[in-house]
Amino acid sequence: MYVAVKGGETAIAHSLELLADRRRGSRDLAELTLDQIDQQLALAVDRVMTEGSCYDRSLAALAIKQARGDLIEAIFLLRAYRTTLPRFGHSEPIDTSRMVAERRISSTFKDVPGGQVLGPTFDYTHRLLDFSLAANGERPAAPTAPVDATRDLPRVGDILEREGMLEPPPANVGGPTQDITRDPLTLPAERPVRLQNLARGDEGFLLALGYSTQRGYGNNHPFVGEIRFGAVPVSFVPEELGFPIEIAEIDVTECDMVNQFAGSHDVPPQFTRGYGLAFGHAERKAMAMALVDRALRAEELSEAVTSPAQDEEFVLAHSDNVEASGFVQHLKLPHYVDFQSELVIVRTLRAEVEARRQQTALDQAAE
Amino acid sequence: MSDIALGLADPAHDSQKLFRAVLDAFAHPGRIVALTQGPAGVGPLSRAATAFLLTLVDRDTPLWLSPDFDVPAVRDFVRFHTGAPLVAREADALFALLTPRRAPLIDSFAIGTDPYPDRSATLVIEVPALTGGPALTLKGPGIESEARACVAGLPASFAEEWAANRTLFPCGVDLVFTAGSELMALPRSIAVEI
Amino acid sequence: MPDTISSNDPSDGAYNYAYLDEQTKRMIRRAILKAVAVPGYQVPFGGREMPLPYGWGTGGIQVTAAIIGRDDTLKVIDQGADDTTNAVSIRRFFARVADVATTTRTEEATVIQTRHRVPETPLKDGQILVFQVPIPEPLRMLEPRETETRTLHALSEYGVMQVSLYESIARHGRIAKTYNYPVLVNGRYIMSPSPIPKFDNPKLDRNPALQLYGAGREKRIYAVPPHTPVKSLDFDDHPFEIERWTECCALCGSTQSFLDEMIVDDAGKRRFICSDTDYCQERQEEQRR
Structure with a gap:
């Protein structure tokens, strides 16, 4: 060939x-x-x-x-x-109340069923460079409390929800939804589509947007209802069996953000939710995602859409760092044909301006 | 399962060749293309219609079968080789298989919407032959000045029905006519005159 | 010798023919047929992540991957040239994953993937020209919202584009848009011809080849079927016109082709040569004969 x-x-x-x-x-x-x-x-x-x-x-x-x-x-x-992997089907939704949590905190209640579990966190490290790591980072194994994997860990949100203080989660959980890795994004988007987009979204972009909501660009008065990190089982229903079997266990970080909602004439005030979920241990990402999720619900909750974090099209179209990185960096590719076109027109326009200027000067001299 | 007819022998390469023939037909309305890479026709289906299904239909594309084709051989073949959901309502289908006996012929299928005219159905109409019928003159994208189509077996009302479909543009249905191992396309952009 | 380039190339057996899996190809093929049926309309498609970065031709590559076969002969150009690095990279990709013959000769190619140019050599019936498109929406720089532009297309409400061109005339005395110059396809849809120079716009009009446009990041495919009218927007008193050079190509002497300008010394001396390398070489060889 x-x-x-x-x-x-x-x-x-x-x-x-x-x-x-x-x-x-x-x-x-x-x-x-x-x-x-x-x-x-x-x-x-x-x-x-x-x-x-x-x-x-x-x-x-x-x-x-x-x-x-x-x-x-x-x-x-x-x-x-x-993207090249064959698809066998969809797992069942994971149930984070079945999480074996390594860390679990709530900032809305001093104590919660199951307790506050600090776990491994940077939060209380003093940010001093540890020069001992430069030489030898060996550490003895840390002591851990025995874990009770048999007991469910109720979510703080669920407790508030029972009281009617917090909106229930959306009703269509587990129903079919668009898969943003297979179908093009159409707007306006449903919340499951938005959440998929945010979960894949760039952490830095979501962090900045979430931060902006705290500085008045679409404030939604957030409290951390709960953050939990740990392992959850993944189940799958093989067609030939017809019932779910556990196929894996994955680590996830979940953030349930609780936000004020003013209520209206007909609806009593109630707290609303922003939701974040990430693979592994990623609290910054999960929290930022939860803030942006809540901000993007502005229209649904009859709030004025005034800020970038509330603007669905702006957020969803620009959150993906693989897309953004590619398009920003494609400017490195040759563009000399288009630049040549620009050179031709700019030279033409400059010549025309110069000709007009000379004509004006001649006309003035003649007067 | 052993009763189900065979699909494409070499799926990646056969479907590529078949698609290029279909694309050639869509890009040149009125042009007759041969779909020879597929298996023999299944049950009442022509070889061309069978190949068209194997090339373009899958679990993401609901398929509607007219009563003539809603038979076990076709249903089993479609389910096994394409996974396409078979739908009872015309309006739910993205592809449909029918004969010219249906009257009105192209009514009640999805035509898309003005913002999304692509959300529309493609109808595969099995005809006795792509030649020998009354001459229709085709004009529009893909055709240099005009093309001639002599599809056999179309109802007398076809030109009128097609004119109505044309008025929906950019919405509307797209047609492919199949007979034996041959196919001809009639996209919605094409004007038909008798 | 593309096959000896890198040790970290994925082993080809791990991927399907032409890289994409068959289900993805079917999805793209269905979108292409819709695009042909509604000329100039941007069909949303489930664009996949490709092993090349967004903005580097992933839309064109997906379209090419969905249509190409072992009988094809592929030509890839960027800025009109076959030997620019991105053209080389894409050609190498298809030579490897699609087992396809490649060429630099426009007339030998059955499929031509291009970025920013239309070949100077007239195309023929049966050839397919695949454009790489960065921003498929011609109204995007006038109206950033997809929800708005989709409505404008649905209603054929293109006043905003006319106003923008008219403003250019008011400011500069002429339409100063030079590339990605908007066109009206078959009298219905305003379409972005991709960032080709307006010099190439007349070649889109009633071209006997099939034109397919792929935008990977924006997940849109659109098409211009053969022989379809493609009109560059203009006004009666300001008709559309293309770039002209007073120079000719320094290599082949052409006065009819799009010229690249090169700076050849520190004093800023200029030299002009054809942007279309195949066209230029063919002419040089003819002159030698």
Whole structure:
């Protein structure tokens, strides 16, 4: 077969070789293993799985290694792989009240059934560089309390809901919904579609938007009803069996944000929900997502849409970092044909302005 | 299951060739293309209609079968090879298989909406032959000046029905006529004159 | 030698023919047929993540992957040239995943994927020109909201575009838009021709080849069937016109082609050569004969 080959081909080949070389870094140092990335850069793995929409720690670790630690690049790698996978069906919705929680806090009640469980968190670290890690990071295993995996952990929101103080979750849970990785986004979008979009959305983008709601751009008076992190079972109903079987256990972080709602003439005041969910341990992401989810419900709750975080089309169209990164960086591609067109017109327009100026000068001289 | 007729022998490559033939037909309304990569026709279906289904229909595309084609051989074949949901109401279908005996012929299928004219049905009409019928003159996108179609077996009211479909543009249904191993397309953008 | 380029290339056996799975191809193929049936209308499709970045031709690649077969001969150009790095990269991708012959010759190609140009050599019946489209919505820079622009298309309410062109005349004395110049397809839909220079717009009109447009990030496919009228928007007193150069191509002497301008020395001396490398080489070879 004839394959057209030109100069650019060699340049690309060399560039790929150089990239692989730089990725490896100094050969005097041991190469990173995927297990090391999975275990010691676990939160990077969590983020790549969340925004890559694919729960697979070793694939995410591989993507991070291949991307030289560039997490958006790693997310892109994982998504491009995910999209080629055959689809066997949909799991049953996960039930986070069955979570074996490693961490669980509520900022709306001093104590809650099941208790406040601090778990591993950066929250109370003093941000002092720990130079002992530079030499040797070995630590003895931390003591942990025995876990009771048999007992359900009721959600704080559910308790408020029983009292009528908090709106119930949407009724259509578990029903069919659009899959944003297979169907194009259509607007206005249903909440399940928005939540999918936010779950895949860039953490930095959601953080900034969530933050903006706290500074008056669409304030929704949030309280952390609850944040929980831990393992939940995933069930699947194989067609030939007709009943659910547990196929896996995944770590997730869930944030139930409780927000004020003024009520109206007919509706008594009630708290409303913003919801965030992320793979692994990702509280910043889950909280930001919950703030933006609530902000995007403005229209549904008859609030004025005045701020970027409440603007569904603005948020959903710009949240995806793989799309954004690609389109921003495509400006590196050659654009010299379009630029040539611009050169031609700008030269023409400049010549016309100059001609008019000279004509005016001549006319004035003649007067 | 063993009674079900075979599908495409080499799905990736056969469906590619079949699709290109269908695309050629849509891009040149009135042009007759041959769909030869597929298996023999299933039950009452022509080879071309069978190939068309195998190429474009799947679990995401509800299919409506007219009574002539709503028979076990076709139903089992469609379910097994495409997974397409078979729907009872014309309006729910994205694809439909029918004969020219249906009257009115192209009524009550999804025509899309002005913002989303693509949410419309494509009708596969099995005819006795794509030649030998009364001559119709076709004009519109894909045709240099005009094209001629002589589809056999169409009802006398066809031109009138099609004119009504044209007035819906950009909404409306798209048609493909099949006979034997041949196919001809009539997208909604095309004007038909007798 | 594309197959020796990198050790981290995925093993080809792990992917389906032409990369996309068959279900995705069917979805794209259905969208293409709708696009052909409603010329100029942007059909939403379930665009997939491709192994190339958004903005680098993922829409064109998905369209090409959905139509291409082993009998095809593929040409890929960027800025009119076959040897720009992105064109090389996309051509290499298809040579590998679709086992397809490639060419630089416009007339030999059955499928031509392009970014920013239409070849100078006239196309023929049976050829398919696949455009890479960054922003498929011609009204987007005038109205950023999809919900609004969709309504404007539904109602054929294109006053906002006319006003924008008229403002350009009021300001500059002429329509100063140079690329991505809006067109009206078959008298119904205003369409973005993708960022080709307006020089190429007349080639879209009644072209015997099939034109398919793919926007990956924005998840839209649209089409212009063969022989379809494509009119560049203008006014009676300000008719549409294309770029002209006083220079000719320094390599082949053409005065009819779109020229790239190159700066050849520190003093800023300019040299003009054809943007379409195949057209230019064909002419040079003919002159040598």
